Amino acid sequence: MVNTITIGQYVPAESIIHELDPRTKIGAVTLLIVALFLVNSFTGYGLITGFLGVAILLSGLPVRFVMRSIRPLVIIIIFTFILNIFMTPGKTLLLLGPLQVTDTGLYRGTFMSIRLVLLILATSLLTLTTSPIRLTDGVERILAPFKRVGVPAHELAMMMTIALRFIPTLLEETDRIMKAQMARGADFESGNLVGRAKNLVPLLVPLFISAFRRADELATAMEARCYRGDEGRTKLTQLVVRRVDVVALLATVAFLTGTVIWFRV
Amino acid sequence: MIRVEGLTHVYQTRQGQELKAVDGVDLNIAPGEFVAIIGHNGSGKSTLAKHFNALLTPTSGRVWVAGISTSDAGRLWEIRQKVGMVFQNPDNQIVATTVEEDAAFGPENLGVAPAEIRRRVDEALQAVGMEEYARHAPHLLSGGQKQRVAIAGVLAMRPACIVLDEPTAMLDPVGREEVLGTIKRLNRDEGITVVLITHFMEEAVEAGRVIVMENGRIVMDGKPKEVFSQVRRLKELHLDVPPITELAQSLAREGVPVTPDTLTVEEMVQQLLGN
Amino acid sequence: MAIVVKNLTYTYMKGTPLAATALHDVSFTIEDGEFVGIIGQTGSGKSTLIQHLNALIRPELGRVSVDGVDLGARKVNLRAIREKVGLVFQFPEHQVFEETVAADTAFGPRNLGLSDAAVARRVKDAIAAVGLDYEAVKGRSPYELSGGQLRLIAIAGVLAMQPRVLILDEPTAGLDPRGRDELLEKIRQMYEELGITVILVSHNMEEVARMVKRLIVMHRGRIALDGPVREIFRQAELLREIGLATPQLTQLARRLREKGLKVDETVFTVEEARVEILAALGQNQARRFGNLG
Numbered sequence: 001m002v003n004t005i006t007i008g009q010y011v012p013a014e015s016i017i018h019e020l021d022p023r024t025k026i027g028a029v030t031l032l033i034v035a036l037f038l039v040n041s042f043t044g045y046g047l048i049t050g051f052l053g054v055a056i057l058l059s060g061l062p063v064r065f066v067m068r069s070i071r072p073l074v075i076i077i078i079f080t081f082i083l084n085i086f087m088t089p090g091k092t093l094l095l096l097g098p099l100q101v102t103d104t105g106l107y108r109g110t111f112m113s114i115r116l117v118l119l120i121l122a123t124s125l126l127t128l129t130t131s132p133i134r135l136t137d138g139v140e141r142i143l144a145p146f147k148r149v150g151v152p153a154h155e156l157a158m159m160m161t162i163a164l165r166f167i168p169t170l171l172e173e174t175d176r177i178m179k180a181q182m183a184r185g186a187d188f189e190s191g192n193l194v195g196r197a198k199n200l201v202p203l204l205v206p207l208f209i210s211a212f213r214r215a216d217e218l219a220t221a222m223e224a225r226c227y228r229g230d231e232g233r234t235k236l237t238q239l240v241v242r243r244v245d246v247v248a249l250l251a252t253v254a255f256l257t258g259t260v261i262w263f264r265v
Numbered sequence: 266m267i268r269v270e271g272l273t274h275v276y277q278t279r280q281g282q283e284l285k286a287v288d289g290v291d292l293n294i295a296p297g298e299f300v301a302i303i304g305h306n307g308s309g310k311s312t313l314a315k316h317f318n319a320l321l322t323p324t325s326g327r328v329w330v331a332g333i334s335t336s337d338a339g340r341l342w343e344i345r346q347k348v349g350m351v352f353q354n355p356d357n358q359i360v361a362t363t364v365e366e367d368a369a370f371g372p373e374n375l376g377v378a379p380a381e382i383r384r385r386v387d388e389a390l391q392a393v394g395m396e397e398y399a400r401h402a403p404h405l406l407s408g409g410q411k412q413r414v415a416i417a418g419v420l421a422m423r424p425a426c427i428v429l430d431e432p433t434a435m436l437d438p439v440g441r442e443e444v445l446g447t448i449k450r451l452n453r454d455e456g457i458t459v460v461l462i463t464h465f466m467e468e469a470v471e472a473g474r475v476i477v478m479e480n481g482r483i484v485m486d487g488k489p490k491e492v493f494s495q496v497r498r499l500k501e502l503h504l505d506v507p508p509i510t511e512l513a514q515s516l517a518r519e520g521v522p523v524t525p526d527t528l529t530v531e532e533m534v535q536q537l538l539g540n
Numbered sequence: 541m542a543i544v545v546k547n548l549t550y551t552y553m554k555g556t557p558l559a560a561t562a563l564h565d566v567s568f569t570i571e572d573g574e575f576v577g578i579i580g581q582t583g584s585g586k587s588t589l590i591q592h593l594n595a596l597i598r599p600e601l602g603r604v605s606v607d608g609v610d611l612g613a614r615k616v617n618l619r620a621i622r623e624k625v626g627l628v629f630q631f632p633e634h635q636v637f638e639e640t641v642a643a644d645t646a647f648g649p650r651n652l653g654l655s656d657a658a659v660a661r662r663v664k665d666a667i668a669a670v671g672l673d674y675e676a677v678k679g680r681s682p683y684e685l686s687g688g689q690l691r692l693i694a695i696a697g698v699l700a701m702q703p704r705v706l707i708l709d710e711p712t713a714g715l716d717p718r719g720r721d722e723l724l725e726k727i728r729q730m731y732e733e734l735g736i737t738v739i740l741v742s743h744n745m746e747e748v749a750r751m752v753k754r755l756i757v758m759h760r761g762r763i764a765l766d767g768p769v770r771e772i773f774r775q776a777e778l779l780r781e782i783g784l785a786t787p788q789l790t791q792l793a794r795r796l797r798e799k800g801l802k803v804d805e806t807v808f809t810v811e812e813a814r815v816e817i818l819a820a821l822g823q824n825q826a827r828r829f830g831n832l833g
Contacts, residue, residue, distance in 0.1 A: 132362045165362050168404040173634075179596050180635040183627040184697060185619050185651030202647065205637035209683075214357045221358035224320055224350040225418060226342050226374040236369035236382045305716040306687060353714075407582065434714050437582045437743045439783060464716045503718035508789050511810045512817075519818055530792045537817070538799050 010131050016244065017059035018129045022138025024245040028252040029126045035256040036115050044263030045114055051255055052121055059129050069124035070117060077116050084109035132164045137239055154230035162218070170211065177206050266426055266458045267294040267317055267348070271326035274312050286312040288481035289326070296425065299452045299459045301469035301489075304478035305503055310462050313478070317428045317460065318348035331425060346375060349419030353431040355411035356404075364406075364414050365390065365399040371422035382421075389420040392455070393447050409440025413447055420451070426458035427451070434464060445471065466493070466505035470528060477502065494526035509533055543570040543593060543625075543705065543737075548602035550588055562588040564761040565602070570739065572704075575731050577748035577769075578741045580758030581783050586741050589758065590707050593739075594625035606705070623652055626703030630710040632694035633687070641667070641685070641693050642678040648701040666700035667693070669734065671726050688719035692726070699730070705737040706730065712747065724751060746787045749773075749808050757782065770806035789813045796820075 012018075017025075035048060056066050070077070090104030127135065136157040143153035178188060181202045188199055269292040276284045287309045294300055302310045315321040316328045319335040328335040330344045349371075352358050361367040368386045377385065390396040393413040403411060412432050419427055429448065433441040445468055452459045461472060469475050475492040477485035479502055485492050493499070496506050496514055513527035513536075523536045550563040562585045570576055580586045591597040592604050592611070599612040606625055609616060629635070638644035642663050649659045667674045670692040682690055691711070698706070708727065712720040728751060731738045742748045748755065755772045757765040759782045765772050772779070773790050780786075786794075787808040793816065794805045802823065803816040 133366055161361060165360065165403070168402070169356050172404070176629065177635055179591065180627075180629045180632065181647075182596060183594055183622055183629070184635075184648035184701065185622055186647075187619075187651070202635075202637050206635055209637075210634060214354075217352065217354060217357035218360065220320060221350075221352055222360060222370075224318060224345060224352075225360075225371040225422065226345050227370070228342070228374065232376040234373050234376050234379060234382065236366060236373060236379060236386065238379055305718050438785065439581060466717075503721070505717045508787070508810055508813075509792065512789065512792075512813050515810060515814045516817060519814070521818070521821065530788060530795055533792055534795045534799060537796065537821070538801060 009128070011061060011065075011128050012131070013060055013129075015058060015060040015129070016248075017055060017125070019244075020129075020248055021239055021241055021245045022130050022134040023142055023239065023241075024249050025126050025130055026135075026138050026142060027249055029122050031252055031256050032122050033119060035260050036118055038260045039263045040111075041263040042111070042114075044259050045111075045118065047259050047263075048118060048256075049114075051252075052118060052125070056121075056125060059125060061125075061128060066121065066124060066128065069128070070120055073116070073120055077113050080116060081109040081113045084112050132161070133237065134239075136160045136164075137235070137237065141239060154233075166211075166214065169214075170207070173210055174203065174207060177203055177210075266296045266298070266331060267292070267460075268329040269293070269313075269316070269326070270328075272313070272316060272323050272328060273325045274309075274316070274321060275324045276312075285481050287316075290481070290483055292476070292483065294426075294458060294460065296458055297452075297456050299449070299471075299473045300461070300476060301472035301474070302460065302462045302476045302478060303464070303466070303469050303504060305464075308478040309481035310478045311430055312481075314350075314428050314430050314460065314462050317426070318350050319344045320350070342375070346371075346422050347424055348426045348428060349422055349424040351412065351415050351419060351427065351429040351432050353434050355408050355415060355435065358415050359403045359411060359418075362402060363399070364395060364401050364403060364417075367403060367414055368417045368421050371418055375422060385421045385423065386417075389417040392420055392451065393417045407440060408436040409443035412436065412440065412444045416444075416447055416451075424457070426460065428460045428462075430462045431464065432461075433468065441465070441468070466507060469493075470507060477504065490526040490528055493528060542572060542607070544603070544605045545569070545589075545592070546603040548589075548592060548599055548604060550592070550597065550600055552588075554600075562761055563592075566761075566763055567602075568756060568763065568766060570705075570737060573735065573737055574754060575738050575752045576740070577752035577755045578739060578758060579743060579745060579748055579755060579784060580764075581743060584758040585761040586758045587709065588761075590627060590709060590739065590741055593705070593707060594627045595621045596627070619652065623701050624703055625705045625707065626698040626701050628695050628698050628706070628708045628711060630713055631691075632698070632711075633682075633690040636682045636690065636694055636697070639681060640679050641682055644682055645693065645696050645700050648697055652701065662700045662702060663696075666696040669699050669730055670696045671729070672696070688715060688722065691715070691719075691723065703736065705739065707739040707741065709741045710743070711740070712742075712744075720747075727751070743784070745779075745784055746808070749787055757784065773806045773808065776805075 032048065039045060039048065056063055085101050085105040086099045088102055088105035088108050090102030092100045093103055093106065094101040139160065140153050140157035143151050143156065147153050186199065186202055191199060269290055272287055272290045273285065274287040276286050278284050290313060304310045312321065316323060316335060317330065319341055322336050331347050333340050333344055335344055359367050360370050365386050368389050369382050372382045372385050387396065390399055393416050395410065395413050395417060398406065398410065403414060406414065433444050436444065448459055448461060449471060451457045461468065463469060470489050470493065472489060475487065475489050476483055477492060485495065493507055493510050496511055499506050507528055509527055509530060513523045513533060514525045516523050517525050523533065527533050527536065546567050548563055548566045552560045552562055566589060578586050588597065592599060595611045595616065595618055604611045606621060609621065611621060636644050638647065645663045645666055646659050649662045664674050667677065672689065672692055682693055685693065711727065712723055715723060724747065727738065730736065740748055740751055749769050753768060755767065755769050756763060757772060764778065764782055765775055773786055776786050776794055789810065790806065790808050793803050793807045793813065796803050797805050801820045803820045807813045807816050
């Protein structure tokens, strides 16, 4: 059960993409997402797909491996596709009882699905090539200028770190509690939806209690190690912007701006 | 190193009753000592230990750490830098997603310069024998390894004293051995003062001084031989007695010439058979 | 009610690069009413093994049968197996979830589909069997209890299934000496009074030795030794290689024997050691007097 959750897990390797500053990568992905919402032609998406493809090739990760990150979200993609096909008004192509498939529906369904796939691929490439530490460091540094207007940059980054640290621990714990309750005759597999939800109580209650206890102990341990927010805090790893980062970011900005201007109807 | 005078700590229970966890304790721990504190659950040993780095402050009485009163709120961080603390559950004290980032957590909080943090992290991981695991994720380590990472995290703050609150309670024998070996080495080679709170008599035997707590008070305090030779008293307190010591005393009663404070197998063999 | 394990092999994450063999060709039989200790280091396979005994893990290769029921069979009734073989995990207090002690203890029997009256009776019996006062604790929140008591309630939650086999994984972990001794004493009472089979899993030799008659020593997914406690202690060399220490007094006896004092090398209690040593010293003395005379 623990090993089924591998969405966007970091894969250590040495490549240009891996070694980019996390801020560059976060910036580039954000721009790409914005571009995906602005561009509204298949040709434009084709270009963006090409751009992303080059990035994937540069990362040195097997293409099929990167594609696998789509798998957990396939249902959502299909759902989006179907919803758009049926729900968009236009010229009817096909009638299925009360439902009708329209030409604009088909167009939009396909378009939306491609948008989702590209979104997932771009963010997965970010998390696959950036270690959690560098990712949180990057987020913290990007948000730092907004601290003055009340954005808790450090706290957000610390929360991300702790979440990433404890996900495997809590997954293990879930497994253990589940087995302990199964040994007392609990059944997590059969029954209808309501019944199943009710059956989860013996799992969720101990899990929450344990999570709270852990949080409490962790807070004490952090206090004992002089943690007092980001006041006067330094960092072991420093982020440095290199020439390759500047080049990568400029190239991304140029390419996406061009695409957006050209293909925005 | 640590001086405690007339320390009393009162908890408020959920039912609103007052509970005296520590009751008038006087104690002096010298620099470089290795002190074990034993006593069963609820004897007040954990509460006492939490006063040593100002996680708790006295209800009445005073605690000084390296000459600083722990009630002096302005010098809290100085105290916590000087006295590091390791807790029972190895999972719930590791903050970061890699071993070296975790070891860096303390010095980062103290505002140490990055290059110096790097040096301290490497040294600390080496001191606990975890340097090979610097880039590993903590959840894949064994219990003993996690506790050594926790110790490294404290060491990187360059403390004068480490307080360990039942660090081996959740470990298997191999893990216990690893942690105890690390503590002993740090005390012997680095001269770090160690306060070890434990249930395990076998670990207390290794200390230079053993303190026994009961009902919030110190009831015994002395060298391991002095404390563990009081077999009957320890049994009254429901604490473990080294079986060798118990055997020595029952043999002595039968007229066999062995001393009643025999602690180890080799001492016993020596006395029974000479060389 | 015999448990028969035959050529059991189990591999975690089979077919991935992380595949690890946790059990390797394990075979043994545990008869009705036995009191068995399973001992081994963390990672020796003992946890994987006991999870096979109540079908939390289904046998992949090899056979496990309880009371003649093959746990690998497709149509095996899992609830019936878990009713027969109760498994108490390490730190069982972490599984407690109900608002009252009685309600939590009732979780198991209720899952068995028993009538309310039958559930109530079992809850009462189980709480009594772990030595707690039913009337005093039934309505209390489990989290108001002390650590030791909470663990007893968690064990009662398994006992309320009225298993014929009770497996306890490191039941004393994290308890203080008093809590540990009390719990071990209660486990012994359960064994004697309920007439059940008990399997005690531990990495603490000293503790297990005092409790059980037979020991199964696991090492790297295999059974390294299996036999009466004293027979196992004769294998001090092998045990040390595996990383399991023999009790201190057994070590003493061995050292004395090496040095020529004729004591039984399998003693492990103070009383046994005293008797053995006195007898051996007496003989030595007699021989010395004999020589003089």
